[in-house]
Amino acid sequence: MSGLVLKLGPHERVLINGAVIQNSERRIRFSILTAGANVLRMRDALHPDEVTTPVTRLCYMAQLLLSGDLNEEGARLQLLRGIDEISHILTDADSRLLLSAATQAVLDEAPYQALKALRALLPRERRLLAAARE
Numbered sequence: 001m002s003g004l005v006l007k008l009g010p011h012e013r014v015l016i017n018g019a020v021i022q023n024s025e026r027r028i029r030f031s032i033l034t035a036g037a038n039v040l041r042m043r044d045a046l047h048p049d050e051v052t053t054p055v056t057r058l059c060y061m062a063q064l065l066l067s068g069d070l071n072e073e074g075a076r077l078q079l080l081r082g083i084d085e086i087s088h089i090l091t092d093a094d095s096r097l098l099l100s101a102a103t104q105a106v107l108d109e110a111p112y113q114a115l116k117a118l119r120a121l122l123p124r125e126r127r128l129l130a131a132a133r134e
Contacts, residue, residue, distance in 0.1 A: 003033040006041075013042040018068040038066050038112065054089075055125040058082045059118045062102075066111035079106050079114065086121075095124060 008014060008023040008030075015021075016032065016039050032039060040063065051060045061079050064070045080103060087099045098117045105113035 003031045003035075004037070004039060005029060005031050006039070015040040015042060015045070015067055038068065040066055040112070040115075053125055053129065054082070054086055055118060055121050058086065058102075059115060059122070062106075062111050062115040062118055066115060072109075076106050076109075083118075089128075090121060090124060092124075095121060 013022045065075045102117035
């Protein structure tokens with residue numbers, strides 16, 4: 001058996017292709033065999049109140065694209081524009097690789113991969129914002 005294997009704790013929730021699924025009292029493990037299924041653990045999801053910085057806005061947009069809550073074509077274009085804007089600020093080699101990966105994921109219509117690459121930029125953004133406040 002192949003595919004994505006998910007392990008959920010008691011009462012943990014996950015979003016799969018727009019449907020929120022909640023586990024019962026016991027731990028569970030299951031496989032998603034459908035290629036290209038959009039999956040997001042709710043514990044990893046950004047809450048709208050947490051969207052306060054440029055990178056969190058991009059992450060949130062990728063998350064909404066993943067959940068199917070945004071018009072795909074318009075959201076992809078907005079996401080690509082936002083990534084381009086951030087690339088003028090985060091210019092180190094590691095950030096460039098992540099931004100390139102996020103761009104390619106958006107172009108490949110792989111919102112989870114875009115979200116994953118963008119989330120990896122959050123610690124860098126936090127450090128930059130903290131340094132700017134000092």
